Every structure is written in structure tokens, then in C-alpha cells.
Amino acid sequence: MxxxxxxxxxxxxxxxxxxxxxxxxxxxxxxxxxxxxxxxxxxxxxxxxxxxxxxxxxxxxxxxxxxxxxxxxxxxxxxxxxxxxxxxxxxxxxxxxxxxxxxxxxxxxxxxxxxxxxxxxxxxxxxxxxxxxxxxxxxxxxxxxxxxxxxxxxxxxxxxxxxxxxxxxxxxxxxxxxxxxxxxxxxxxxxxxxxxxxxxxxxxxxxxxxxxxxxxxxxxxFGITPPAYDADVREIVAEAVGRYGFASFTSYVAKVGRARFIEIYIVVPPGHPIRDIAEFDRIRHELGDAIGDPGPERWLTIVFTGDPSQT
Known part of the structure; x- marks a missing residue:
């Protein structure tokens, strides 16, 4: 949609x-x-x-x-x-x-x-x-x-x-x-x-x-993370990280009313074959589709970084 x-x-x-x-x-x-x-x-x-x-x-x-x-x-x-x-x-x-x-x-x-x-x-x-x-x-x-x-x-x-x-x-x-x-x-x-x-x-x-x-x-x-939703997001991201050979990831999830806030930080290791921004955008869209529920009620941020301290 x-x-x-x-x-x-x-x-x-x-x-x-x-x-x-x-x-x-x-x-x-x-x-x-x-x-x-x-x-x-x-x-x-x-x-x-x-x-x-x-x-x-x-x-x-x-x-x-x-x-x-x-x-x-x-x-x-x-x-x-x-x-x-x-x-x-x-x-x-x-x-x-x-x-x-x-x-x-x-x-x-x-x-x-x-x-x-x-x-x-x-x-x-x-x-x-x-x-x-x-x-x-x-x-x-x-x-x-x-x-x-x-x-x-x-x-x-x-x-x-x-x-x-x-x-x-x-x-x-x-x-x-x-x-x-x-x-x-x-x-x-x-x-x-x-x-x-x-x-x-x-x-x-x-x-x-x-x-x-x-x-x-x-x-x-109070911003308490829904355990089931957090587990779903982590499972989706973990599968993609393993499949594309990324080093690690960190995710943060919050639900406020009908809105959902999701932040994902993926660490790209040195020498990784993917260098093209368009490819990273494709992976970003792929993760968004897997998480589901697109629209104004979902705030999704996916960051690719080579610095683990930024996660």
C-alpha cells in the first residue's frame, strides 16, 4: 500500500x-x-x-x-x-x-x-x-x-x-x-x-x-516495550542479518496508542561486498515489508553503519 x-x-x-x-x-x-x-x-x-x-x-x-x-x-x-x-x-x-x-x-x-x-x-x-x-x-x-x-x-x-x-x-x-x-x-x-x-x-x-x-x-x-512485537521484529532482522552476512544489529521497539516506533541499527563489517546505496535501500524496503503494517502509524528507521558504537 x-x-x-x-x-x-x-x-x-x-x-x-x-x-x-x-x-x-x-x-x-x-x-x-x-x-x-x-x-x-x-x-x-x-x-x-x-x-x-x-x-x-x-x-x-x-x-x-x-x-x-x-x-x-x-x-x-x-x-x-x-x-x-x-x-x-x-x-x-x-x-x-x-x-x-x-x-x-x-x-x-x-x-x-x-x-x-x-x-x-x-x-x-x-x-x-x-x-x-x-x-x-x-x-x-x-x-x-x-x-x-x-x-x-x-x-x-x-x-x-x-x-x-x-x-x-x-x-x-x-x-x-x-x-x-x-x-x-x-x-x-x-x-x-x-x-x-x-x-x-x-x-x-x-x-x-x-x-x-x-x-x-x-x-x-511509560514506554514499556511489548515483548511479542519486539520478538517478532528481532526475528525478522536476525534472519536478514544472517542471510546478508552483516556483523550484528540492535533494535528498539515502542508502541504508543495505535502508533508503532521501530529503530533498527545494522552493523556492516569491513570489506562487506555490498557497497551500493541502492542495495541498502532494497534491503531496507525488504525489512519494512517483512515487519508489515506500513502507513502513517508506523515510524520505521533502519540505519546501516560500520561503527558498532553507533548502535
Whole structure:
């Protein structure tokens, strides 16, 4: 693929990514507003938490959309390597906010259980949970299908967020229906504990997800080399070095968001038969093709030198 075609494909991907993120923000804002209103009217801590979760998701969605637009813009003298580093920063920030939100929700739920539970209006709660669950799963399927083509970490996180929201709301729906069925039975005294209990359980179950996402994001922020990618690059270069009779090589690999930075230094021994610049360029292109994924997201530098100290 030529660089021009790669840029064109990147712009097309960005437009699809932008449209889906914009739709996601609008729907998230509507879900947030309805969640807060229904949560206050019904007295449900779980629905109120769902609304607050959606507000944070909408705000982070706007940040995500801004970053998505930056990623396809050209760098400048200040950001000469582009804006790729903003992607893991956004993912890390969103993950940290979700960790705090889940922790706060768990603490409030436990306090409510210890205080004797909460009385809620289950009719409103069931309608809200049913409608929102359908919206969440529909958005998850749409974004997941689109992301299978464009492979955007930002859109992937957004799709994952819709899945989590759908699972949360579905669990609330099951709990609300079960609590409604418990009224008028021997288990009615447990009904006030259903809402805070399900919130506490959901918060604990969901907490590992943003923790893992934060770990991946901070690994990129701190420049930790992906072991598998590093091994692939070293294997490709080692084969070429052996085949062409070069002395040694050193490679450096980093992944920042969707960008990949690769630097390769190959030591050419004294008296090596290859002296023509065109031949070195051919080998350079050969290595680039073997590494794969050409385009603006890959920064590949291959240096041939006769001085081992330069590696």
C-alpha cells in the first residue's frame, strides 16, 4: 500500500470513528439524563449510579472524540511525531475515573445496606432498565462490528463501555423484577436490601476491568516495550542479518496508542561486498515489508553503519 493510499484509508477510518463516537456521546448523554431523573424519582441508588456512570462516560466520550480527530491530523514543530501519545493518556484517565467511581459506588452501597436498605418504586425502575439495556447492547453490536474493520483502541473502549452498561442494566432489570416478585411473600423483608446489594456486587465485579485497562494504558505511557512485537521484529532482522552476512544489529521497539516506533541499527563489517546505496535501500524496503503494517502509524528507521558504537 502506498503512503498516499494509507493516508486516505486513515482519513476514511477516522470519519467512521468520528461518526460513531458522536452518536455514542449523544446516546450516552440521553441515558445519563434519564438515569438521574428516574433514579431520583424511583429512589434507586443503582439507577442513580448508572446515570452518574453515563455522565462520566459522556464527558470522556467528548475527550475521546477530540483525540480521535487529533490522531489523523499532521504533527507540527511542537508535536513532530504526531499526537499518538494522547490515546493512552485518555484511556488511562478514563480507567482511573472508573476505578474511583466503582469504589465510591461500592462504599455507598455497603453503607446503605448497613442502614437498613432503601425503598424504591420498582415500576419505573423496570421500565428504565429494560429500555436502556436494549440501547446499550444495540450500540455495542454496532460499534463492535465497525471496529472489526478499523481496529481503533478508542472505539474499542467505547464499545466495551456500552457492553458494560448493558450488563449492568440487565442485572438491575433481573434484580428489580425479582424484588417485585418478593413483595407479599415471606421474603418481603429483604426487598429494601436488593437495590444496594446489587450495586455493591456490580461495583466489585466491574472493578477489575478498568484496572486492567489502566495497566495497559500506563504501560504505553511509560514506554514499556511489548515483548511479542519486539520478538517478532528481532526475528525478522536476525534472519536478514544472517542471510546478508552483516556483523550484528540492535533494535528498539515502542508502541504508543495505535502508533508503532521501530529503530533498527545494522552493523556492516569491513570489506562487506555490498557497497551500493541502492542495495541498502532494497534491503531496507525488504525489512519494512517483512515487519508489515506500513502507513502513517508506523515510524520505521533502519540505519546501516560500520561503527558498532553507533548502535
Amino acid at each position: 502506498s503512503l498516499t493510499r494509507a493516508h486516505r484509508a486513515l482519513r476514511l477510518r477516522s470519519r467512521l470513528e468520528t461518526r460513531l463516537l458522536t452518536l455514542s456521546i449523544v446516546l450516552t448523554a440521553l441515558v445519563a439524563a434519564s438515569g438521574i431523573v428516574i433514579g431520583l424519582l424511583s429512589g434507586s441508588m443503582s439507577i442513580l449510579f448508572d446515570g452518574m456512570f453515563s455522565i462520566i462516560d459522556a464527558v470522556m466520550g467528548m475527550v475521546t472524540l477530540t483525540v480521535a480527530k487529533l490522531l489523523v491530523s499532521e504533527g507540527n514543530r511542537r508535536y513532530q511525531f504526531g499526537y499518538w501519545h494522547f490515546e493512552p493518556l485518555v484511556l488511562g484517565l478514563q480507567s482511573c475515573v472508573l476505578v474511583l467511581l466503582y469504589g465510591y459506588a461500592f462504599f455507598n452501597a455497603v453503607m446503605a445496606v448497613l442502614a437498613g436498605g432503601t425503598e424504591i418504586e420498582f415500576g419505573l425502575a423496570v421500565i428504565y432498565a429494560a429500555v436502556v439495556a436494549v440501547v446499550c447492547f444495540a450500540m455495542y453490536l454496532v460499534e463492535r462490528r465497525a471496529n472489526a474493520r478499523i481496529e481503533s483502541a478508542l472505539l474499542g473502549l467505547e464499545a466495551h463501555s456500552w457492553l458494560m452498561s448493558g450488563l449492568i442494566t440487565s442485572a438491575l432489570l433481573v434484580a428489580f423484577v425479582a424484588a417485585s416478585a418478593m413483595k407479599g411473600t415471606a421474603y418481603e423483608r429483604y426487598v429494601p436490601y436488593v437495590d444496594p446489594a446489587i450495586l455493591a456486587v456490580l461495583a466489585l465485579l466491574l472493578l477489575p476491568i478498568p484496572l486492567l485497562a489502566a495497566r495497559r494504558a500506563f504501560a504505553e505511557i
